[in-house]
Amino acid sequence: MNIETLRMFCLVVDIGSISQAAKLSYLSQPAVTKQIRQLEAIYGATLFNRKEGRLSLNENGETLYPIAKSIVSDFKHSKEAVLDNIRNSDLQLKVGASFTIGEYLLPKLLGKFKKLHTDTKITLIVENTPNVLEALSNDVIDLALVEGIVGNNNFNVEPIEEDQLVLIHPLDHKWTTRTEIDINELSQEKMIWREPTSGTRLIIENLLKGQGILDKIENYMELGSTQAIKSAVEAGLGISIVSRLAVERDLDQNIFREIKIKDTYFKRNLWLVRKNSRFCRKSVEDFISLLKNIETT
Template sequence: MNIENLKMFCLVVDEENISQAARLSFVSQPAVTRQIHQLENFYGTLLFDRAEGKLKVTETGRMLYPYAKSITNDFHRSKEAIQQATGEYNAILRVGASLTIGEYLLPSLLGRFKKQTPKIKVTLTIKNTPSILEDLSNDVIDLALVEGIVEDNHFVVEKFADDELVLVYPSDHPWRDRIEINIEELANERMIWRESISGTRLIVENTLREYGVLDKIESYMEIGSTQAIKSAVEAGLGVSILPRLTVARELEQGFLQEMKMTGIDIKRNLWLVKKPQRFNRVGVSRFVEFIK
């Protein structure tokens, strides 16, 4: 049994393509095929179905995949543990973050972490919450920081912070002379939303639905970027409810204004998500301690 064969098998499954796995591993396509054949000979079964020119994982291949992932991950962690004990270890931390956290919170957070642990190499991937959790599931990243709802029970999920959602409006809006509004008044405004899969939008919609306002909002605009939403609000195209993290600078500089809603306080949890592991990477353990 060759650990590299198992590693290559997992990569082919993840990429669904032998050529891509070969490119990512800097080896030839025949070399990848040879490794897969060696595994198939060892287990005495086909791991991929190559019919009709398409590569599909067989039932036995799907059975092998989680074991192969666990074996290769434990093998690499064993190397890290020994290298750390002998003083030859360079820790790597692969962090994934949803858009808001990755763009507005993590840069300063990782900067402070790097000052405390300069020997740990950190990489950061920023995507929407579903994509980041998919990367975590496929071991592309070591841990995830997300603000969206995490529904997968196979993950270990811990709250590490919270963030307030605030109603923002342009400086020349009729609200400028008011201290607060009733939430029902939002039905008369042009709301600017994030895309439908956004964790922030789901939280806002649930709140508006709870107060019977969501179905009354007829005029709205959907934009897939928080920065673009801020620009649209500033230009007078509507109002929006956004994380305070994302609008703190604009509120301070007066480009946007904040309006309180009577009796309404919308907050969301920020989550640290990991896969359950028998042995955590040193970088992961250090970062989790730092976050807490």
């Protein structure tokens, strides 16, 4: 049984005629008759008295009618309530991002989105990758943008952009006059890292481990943000490997320098992460569409 069957039952009762109910519903009379008989089969009882071509409710039908009427009415109200909720939800966008993306990529992108969707209220949560993914899992946010490793197979994960990781050093460093170094020279330097849970750090460590150099590098300092790392490098405290997104402006302003590592290219994907769902709100769809055209927006 479905709501439509109960709705048809109520309509037949209100109109007093199967043929008229069929006309109002743009159905054939046999189709309406079939629905009534199906309803009677479900309840195991006749619902109408049929006499001289006229229908009237019997005792079973009179018992069912007010209940069916209430169910149909409640269903209508439930649809209206959900539609209102959807309309309100479509005016909200909750995004979670890991630090590099949240601080250096998203502000400009969210600004463009806001210009296109002025009535949409935007919430941005910036945390490390594990915390962002936890927020997504608990439905605190609609989607996540992270640079770290995503190990949850229940998420829908797709790359949105490639980000290069670059080696930076102070202006007065001994590498200043050089254009590239050998990767083994990193073992002679003081490396400044993000915190151990940082998605960026995990990726860099994996890349350096693959080159056989990670265990030779001095873990000189750990800082909780890319901005703090940039300030430390500027102050001459050490070197670091960071996202190009985070240092493009600083390099242009000659705050510190980038140096190439011979025969080595560090890169990583930036990921769009969503929960698997049959439905996607329009505000989320619109943002994802803008995100996937990031190079042309």
